[in-house]
Amino acid sequence: MKHAxxxxxxxHAFTCLPGVGPRSAQRMAYSLLDRGRExxxxxxxxxxxxxxxxxxxxxxxxxxxxxxxxxCSDARRDxxxxxxxxxxxxxxxxxxxxEYRGQYFVLMGELSPLDGIGPRELGLDVLEQRLKQGEINxxxxxxGTTVEGEATAHYVLDLAQxxxxxxxxxxxxxxxxxxxxxxxxxxxxxxxxxxxPFES
Amino acid sequence: MKHAxxxxxxxHAFTCLPGVGPRSAQRMAYSLLDRGRExxxxxxxxxxxxxxxxxxxxxxxxxxxxxxxxxCSDARRDxxxxxxxxxxxxxxxxxxxxEYRGQYFVLMGELSPLDGIGPRELGLDVLEQRLKQGEINxxxxxxGTTVEGEATAHYVLDLAQxxxxxxxxxxxxxxxxxxxxxxxxxxxxxxxxxxxPFES
Numbered sequence: 001m002k003h004a005x006x007x008x009x010x011x012h013a014f015t016c017l018p019g020v021g022p023r024s025a026q027r028m029a030y031s032l033l034d035r036g037r038e039x040x041x042x043x044x045x046x047x048x049x050x051x052x053x054x055x056x057x058x059x060x061x062x063x064x065x066x067x068x069x070x071x072c073s074d075a076r077r078d079x080x081x082x083x084x085x086x087x088x089x090x091x092x093x094x095x096x097x098x099e100y101r102g103q104y105f106v107l108m109g110e111l112s113p114l115d116g117i118g119p120r121e122l123g124l125d126v127l128e129q130r131l132k133q134g135e136i137n138x139x140x141x142x143x144g145t146t147v148e149g150e151a152t153a154h155y156v157l158d159l160a161q162x163x164x165x166x167x168x169x170x171x172x173x174x175x176x177x178x179x180x181x182x183x184x185x186x187x188x189x190x191x192x193x194x195x196x197p198f199e200s
Numbered sequence: 201m202k203h204a205x206x207x208x209x210x211x212h213a214f215t216c217l218p219g220v221g222p223r224s225a226q227r228m229a230y231s232l233l234d235r236g237r238e239x240x241x242x243x244x245x246x247x248x249x250x251x252x253x254x255x256x257x258x259x260x261x262x263x264x265x266x267x268x269x270x271x272c273s274d275a276r277r278d279x280x281x282x283x284x285x286x287x288x289x290x291x292x293x294x295x296x297x298x299e300y301r302g303q304y305f306v307l308m309g310e311l312s313p314l315d316g317i318g319p320r321e322l323g324l325d326v327l328e329q330r331l332k333q334g335e336i337n338x339x340x341x342x343x344g345t346t347v348e349g350e351a352t353a354h355y356v357l358d359l360a361q362x363x364x365x366x367x368x369x370x371x372x373x374x375x376x377x378x379x380x381x382x383x384x385x386x387x388x389x390x391x392x393x394x395x396x397p398f399e400s
Contacts, residue, residue, distance in 0.1 A: 003288065004265045006250045013246035016239040018231045024219060026289065029250070031218045033263060034308070037251045039216040044247035046213035047232070050206045051240040054233055063233060065204045088203065089226060108234070 007033070061123050062088050062106040071095075071103055078102045080137040084127075084156055086110050086144060094142070102140070105130075110148035111155060119155060127156070131163040141169040207233070261323050262288050262306040271295075271303055278302045280337040284327075284356055286310050286344060294342070302340070305330075310348035311355060319355060327356070331363040341369040 003011070007029060014025035032040035056062065057069035064070075071077055071091070081102030085091055086109060094100045107122040119125060130136060139160050143149040153169065160167045173191035174183050183191075203211070207229060214225035232240035256262070257269035264270075271277055271291070281302030285291055286309060294300045307322040319325060330336060339360050343349040353369065360367045373391035374383050383391075 003292065004254060004263050004269060006246075006253050006265055007263050007288075010246045010250040013239075013243040016232075016236060016243060017228045019224060019227070027219070028217045030288065032216075032247070033250065033254055036216060039213075040247050040251040043213040043216060044244045044251070046206075046210045047240050047244035047247070050210040050229070050233065051237045051244065053206050054204060063204050063207050065206055069204060088207075088230065092203065 056108075057106075060104045060106055061108055061126075062091055062104060076101075079135060081140070082136050082138075083140040083142050084153075085142050086149065086152070090142065107143070107152065110143060110146070111152045112148050122152070124155065124159065128159050128163075131159055131165055136165060138166045138168065141167060145172065256308075257306075260304045260306055261308055261326075262291055262304060276301075279335060281340070282336050282338075283340040283342050284353075285342050286349065286352070290342065307343070307352065310343060310346070311352045312348050322352070324355065324359065328359050328363075331359055331365055334363075336365060338366045338368065341367060345372060 010029045010032075011022070011025045014020055014028050015022060020028070032043075053065055054063050055065070057064035057072055058067050059072040060069060062069045062071070064072075066073065078101050083094065083100065083102055083104050084107065085094070085104055086107050088106060088108075091104050091106060094104070105123075105127055107124075109117050109122055111117060111119070111122065131139075139156065141153045141156060143152045143156075157167050171194060172187070173194055174180065174187065180188070210229045210232075211222070211225045214220055214228050215222060220228070232243075253265055254263050255265070257264040257272055258267050259272040260269060262269045262271070264272075266273065278301050283294065283300065283302055283304050284307065285294070285304055286307050288306060288308075291304050291306060294304070305323075305327055307324075309317050309322055311317060311319070311322065331339075339356065341353045341356060343352045343356075357367050371394060372387070373394055374380065374387065380388070
């Protein structure tokens with residue numbers, strides 16, 4: 001004899017979330033049942049709305065509710081400049097920097113043949129088509145600096161060079177406001193190799 | 201410009217859960233959108249079912265779907281023996297020990313006047329009525345060993361003594377399988393005070 005079945009079902013359902021084991025799931029269920037029924041209903045509604053209503057943008061593969069995501073459907077964004085990122089979270093980071101006025105292409109992952117993630121899974125066949133159509137003038141690579149990120153960057157570089165398109169990569173170096181003594185050696189070496197003339 | 205609105209709503213809704221900040225909430229939303237839509241819908245259903253269908257047992261205050269919880273509606277349980285616990289999780293712990301055949305009274309908290317939690321909030325007025333009705337022969341106190349737990353235990357002790365009912369408290373001492381050197385001093389002192397004759 002354990003909980004009432006509905007409580008057990010709720011606890012079990014919470015364990016599908018990343019980083020949530022049986023203990024946290026129990027704590028979540030109790031918290032909503034004790035003093036957050038309205039919030040629990042709101043979370044339930046938000047889940048259904050998102051699971052049913054969120055698809056991928058036809059153009060950039062980011063999450064979208066319409067055929068195009070808010071960035072791709074914004075006529076003020078420069079559609080000749082496309083930044084290649086791995087995840088929707090990366091798009092968010094760029095948007096929060098307030099610096100970028102081009103569009104994105106969201107791979108939703110990085111090349112990882114051992115996990116069955118090849119070019120097609122990342123929509124790189126679609127990107128290849130778009131590059132050949134000639135609307136894009138410059139690609140900015142902003143995939144991660146892991147092995148998978150590097151492999152993905154080189155694959156995209158090949159596609160772009162075949163289509164004769166300028167490719168750049170976001171600068172790697174010392175983070176702003178960082179104390180040099182806490183920067184790792186590989187980053188510091190990269191920052192040295194990437195040094196630029198200093199102007200007032 | 202951020203996420204699609206439905207994604208933002210989902211992320212925000214997740215932050216109502218204990219221990220979930222904006223980062224984890226984002227990770228949860230992405231995880232379900234990327235590769236767990238069915239699980240997301242299941243969680244949504246479980247939330248609605250539990251928020252609408254779970255109430256408190258009329259008898260012991262534990263979570264229940266009917267008027268009585270599974271323990272209180274089980275005729276094989278001894279209704280003259282009642283164990284006082286603070287939370288539904290404590291009931292679960294007793295049930296998993298497999299040792300207890302009586303019933304429970306779940307306070308859903310502990311006395312904490314500064315937080316506005318008095319006897320009425322813990323249903324102690326209801327317990328007082330039940331003690332006076334004479335069906336209960338023995339109370340077992342199993343509230344925590346914190347200041348609040350002790351205060352609660354003493355309050356219940358007073359109620360039971362007024363009604364002339366036997367009260368016991370679960371033993372405090374060294375945990376089973378524990379190495380003495382890792383047991384804290386207060387627990388060891390409690391275990392010494394509670395020593396019993398050793399029989400073969």
